[in-house]
Amino acid sequence: MKLDLRTVRAIGLIAWGALFGWLWLTGESVRYLGPRTQWVVPVGAVGLTLAAAGYLRATRHEPSARARPLELLGLVALIVPILAAATLAHAQLGSLAASNKLSSRGIDPSALARLASRDAHDIGFLQLNAAGRDSGLSRELGLSQGSPVRLLGFVSSEPSGGAPYELSRFYITCCVADAVPVGVHVLKGATGHVQVRRNDWLDVTGILNRGDREWVVHAVRVRHVDAPSDPYLSFAP
């Protein structure tokens, strides 16, 4: 076995082709990419596999140069994201990212909510968040005091005592790098006995209460659930 330049390049191509193939076949790509960029996964899987096969075939009889330390370091660098993906297979953005990301204070969710709700029949985080500051949108979406609502999200702000906690979801466009957290405050109400901690995933059923420039969910039932396999939502309708 020769660890030459040809082998180093082939390992890089095959390893990435395999990762893209795995992401494609298992659907795990939703943990990294938004709906607009999912197409890169099959392109990567097929393209890299063909590139690896073509390269190995084209160079099978050729003398190859020795792999220098820089080439080996480069191969290690290329492999690192694959190891990271394997190690953090079920990891996702949580409350730390929510506190660091440009939140709805930096965006105006109303326009996005209108875009997202064009074909949506469910009231989600984006619609509630936006409608809190936009009474026109509230009317458009049929939101009123006492309306029932059900939300699935993670706890993004540390609840303390009887204060409301924030339940959030990340909305992504092209990849997790552009994720925007959108949250809704939840009043514990009769569910005060349910232990709630940061990053817990909760299925919350409740009714809407009009707060100060926001809709607050008064919880009626809170259930701990596993994080969904696709933890991110999209602005796209």
Place this chain on the structure above:
Amino acid sequence: MERAAAIRPAPARVIPLWAVGAAFWIAVGVVIAARAAGIAESETLATFGVIFTSIVVEALPFILLGAAASAAIAVWVPARAFARVARLPAPLQVPAAAAAGLAMPVCECGSVPVARRLMLRGLSPAAGIAFMLAAPILNPIVLASTWVAYGAAGKAVEMTAARAGLGLIVAVLAGWLIGRGRGELLREREEPVDHHQHTGGFAEHLADDFVFMGRFVVLGAAVAALLQTVVPQDALSAVADRPLLGALALMGLAVALSLCSEADAFVAVSFTAFPLGSQLAFLVLGPVVDAKLAVLYGATFRRGFVLQVLVIAVPVALAGALVFDEVFG
């Protein structure tokens, strides 16, 4: 004739099969041990890891497309085609190369290997830079996505035209100012020897470019992910209503986020608390310089290249943003 030195085949270092197998199993062991130790439970590591992997996963297929285009140029485009371009009057070469970006559907990661190859094949450095910086903004997919993203806001024509116009200005200015400098612009790098014609040579160039560029995209993605993990972005929203500071803030965000230009318009349009001009600055600077591109440029061009591009692109994007707000705000 390509300028870079060709590899002379040297005796391969023999590595026993057991050592390669051991390296593989050590990697598997590290992954299992890390998972057992609950690495994924660490919020900082999980946040960094997910953002890092997502940027690389999104960028590498574009690197592959760019490497394929670069390999096709190396193998199938005859030298006389570049000689004809080189005979064009210098003032025409740069804008023509920038405008050629319209026909090149690759984002910023893919345009770097293509531009490098074009320069190696004899295109002037000024024209090569202009093409490299213009293609990620002027290509039809990017313009179409900008049009669609801003269509709902009723600003499709204005934003798309302004983005294309400013991108063209940045590319041409950078081409003229950086490309006419003295000395070699490209870092010297070993090139594969063409043992093959056509398909074989294509595969060899493609693999070479992909592996070379890929590792620098990985490093750049690590920098971008680190910035996103440790720097709170919400501080930016404090300046959202100030055109000048808002534009500077979103340009800083564009550098840190390192988004693909083919989808960044859908992100920019969500920053609706910022003026349209600031969003425009985000859309013009991001495809030209960001954290992952800075590493890629550093590996491809001579020292100082990133700074030179920033010195040209930031004032142009800023001025464009302010004028846009004045006219359409």
